[in-house]
Amino acid sequence: MAASFTAETAIPLLGGLLLAAGYTGPDLRLAGYNQLAQTCLAPEGSFDGHIPQIFVLLFRLEDLADSADKASEAYDTISAAMSRLRQTVESEIVISLPPRPRQPAGRVTEFPRGNDWLGLWHRVSSDLLAFAGNHASVYLLDLEQIIGALGEASALSPQGEYLYRQPFTGTMQLHMSRALARIIDARMKPARKCIVIDCDNTLWGGIIGEDGIGGVELGPDFPGRAYVEFQSQLKALRMAGTLLAISSKNNPQDVLEMFDSHPAMVLRRDDISVFQVNWEAKSRAIENIAAELNIGIDSLVFVDDSSFEIEEVRVRFPEVACLQVPNDVEQLPDLLVDNGFLFDKLTITSEDRTRTEMMRSDRQRRDQGKTLTAEEFLRTVELRVDFNPYRDEDLARFVQLINKSNQFNLTTRRYSADDIRAMRSDRQTDLFSVTVGDKFGDYGLVGICILKAEGKVARVDSLLMSCRVLGRGVETAMLAQAVALARARGCDAIVGEYRPTKKNAMVSDLYPQHGFVPADEDGLFIRNTESLPSPEHLAVTLPATGFMQ
Amino acid sequence: MHDKLVLLFADELDVDPATLNDASSPDTVDSWDSLAAMRLVAAIETVFSVSLSARDVMRMRTIGIAREVLQAKGADI
Known part of the structure; x- marks a missing residue:
């Protein structure tokens, strides 16, 4: 994701x-x-x-x-x-x-x-x-x-x-x-291949054997309209490739007459692959339908209005997806909408791919995409990276970033506003920030580095960055900047420190990845102060006055 | 005996309630990261039936401050 x-x-x-x-x-x-x-x-x-x-x-x-x-x-x-x-x-x-x-x-x-x-x-x-x-x-x-x-x-x-x-x-x-x-x-999971449907009070309202073809509820007005809508949904599933079968406890002639002659029937005899109209248990009908269509019992969905029939099938074949017709008929059309996932077919074949890849409408976009590697993408977004020495107007942001950054934070040292002011006046300490933007907008001041010079060695006291700008090479530019500063101060070596916490594992390899070698067992890494290249896709700006004041 | 608020924090932070007190904060509890903070806010709003503004949440750096904020809102704590 x-x-x-x-x-x-x-x-x-x-x-x-x-x-x-x-x-x-x-x-x-x-x-x-x-x-x-x-x-x-x-x-x-x-x-x-x-x-x-x-x-x-x-x-x-x-x-x-x-x-x-x-x-x-x-x-x-x-x-x-x-x-x-x-x-x-x-x-x-x-x-x-x-x-x-x-x-x-x-x-x-x-x-x-x-x-x-x-x-x-x-x-x-x-x-x-x-x-x-x-x-x-x-x-x-x-x-x-x-x-x-x-x-x-x-x-x-x-x-x-x-x-x-x-x-x-x-x-x-x-x-x-x-x-x-x-x-x-x-x-x-494979999609369900066949829906086994009851008739009375499922495909129409009422009981065909008692109410007769003229007495059941099916037609343009409520409640018949809800059944018409339900049949239309089943028809749409059939057109999309799902098989339909009937399981009804009725006289076969009555049911077939409905399919052949009722004017409001959406489903017709041709739409049904198997009719199981008899007085046997519905689980038996399910078995017969699966056998006749040569498909697995687990690829069947069973729809019925009777709790008894649903339970009888469920107990016998738990692998069948059983849907019970809701008590209020106006909710019947929602039954298949709510359970539409049973019929979702997410199949993928190489023919599909070949066919769709030839689609004309996407050619242009494809050509554009083809030439774009991850590095090229970064180049197109026109990343700007501005380095600045600590400025008094940044104090609040410094305090906030230093005290809340957990993940991209090499040493997790927390400093107060007073600490920062003290470091600011210490001539051996450099505090600098990085402000990042690209052609889509500005991310603001998102990174801070504190560098302390000790004779010929510069030590990275703190190096931290907001996670919002990860994956753009900004951290490399920051290290490059730290190395350049150390060199400008006349240092031969720069020492970086990784202090592990439960939250900063993502930076455990930052120093080795940038040419630093372990100096001891305690997370200290050392490198000379020869220039460290900054990623080419970054437009780096340094302050006009320089860092050394 | 720990109160409801400490138990809630212990639960969400997955720590022994005995290790928590009103001074506990993200700096003293390792598991109290920003994701835990999101869970804590949701749990506090549900358990105490209050709605916290973004500013309220920003202020709540310790369990003690959370208690004050909830008391000010008249939560049953």
Whole structure:
């Protein structure tokens, strides 16, 4: 899973749902925060070298950039990356249909220009629908639909959005996870092949043997209309390839007459693959139908209005999916809607892929995606990295970052405002910050380094960064800057320190990855002060006045 | 005997309630990371039937401050 927002809390929910559905040890992995394009372009890099069976890509448009114009551009980049992912892996891909951006309410009159948030939302939605329609094994998770069903007050959490970049309530995350679990379940289990349907009070209201063909409820007015609608749904499933069979305790002539002559019947005799109309137990009918169609009992769905019949089948064949007709007939059409996942077919074949890959409408995007590697992607986003010595106006931000960064923090030393002022006046100490932006917006002051010169050796006292900018090479630029500063101070060596905590394992290898060698057993690493190259895709700016004052 | 609030924190942070007191904070409890904080907020809102603003949550750096915030909101604590 990769998401443009904090998705950590959805992982245990999804895991729990999968365990409850009978899966043992689902392996769920989350890519770095807001690294959708990187995940698509270099998936093995995001998941410890593994290519997942199922990719879940979740995003909100307002997370992509700070204006609709820029978000539109950012979406195109992600879209090209998703096309590339579709070509490079065999996995299923689930993509969010993003929620309608709430923040800057667009005026209706701005729609035709298509350059506001709502216009963008419509464009992205139809683009994703076309993408899913034209490719095998691409599925959409409609986040706006879930928000609509729950209501904004229950689904959206401004508090979580501002504190944790987690815009959704627990309820919303649960519903999102349920929808995902359903898609995953459909991926892992074969779809049901046949629906076995009862007749009286299921396909029509009343009892054909008593009420007669003119007496049963079926037609354009309530209650008959609900049964007509239900039959239409069954017909649609049959057109999509699901077989229909009848199991009814009736006289065969009565039932066949309904199918042949009742004017309001949607289902006709041809639509039914097997009729089991007799007075035997329904479990027996189920067995006969499976045998006649030569399919497994576990590929059957059974629909009946009688609790007794449902129970009789369930006890005998627990592998049959049993659906009981609701007591209130107006709820009958929801029965198949709510259980539609039983018929989800998420099959993938190489022919599907070959066929869809020739689709014309996607050629342009494919060509765009083809030329884009992860490095090239980083180059296209025009990352800007500005280094500055500590400035008094940054004090509050310094205190905040130093005291709250846990994960990308090499030493986790906490300092107060007074500590920082004291270091500021110490001539042997350099404090510098990094401010990051790209063409989609600014991330602000996101990293801090404290460097202490001790004779010929400079020691990195603190090095920390907000997780928001991970995966962009900013940490390498920071180290390059620290090395350059040490050299400017006349030091021959720079010593870095890794103090492990329960939260900072992600940086345990940072120093070895940058040419530092272990200096002792206690997490000290040393390197000479020869220049350390900064990643080429970063536009680095140094302060006009220099660092040394 | 531990009070309801300490038990809630112990539960969400997966630690022995005896190791917690009003001074406990993310700096003293290893498992109190930002994900735990999200869970804590949700649990506090549910158990004490209160709604916490983002500012309330920002202030609640220790169990003691959480207690003060909840008392100010008239929660049954």
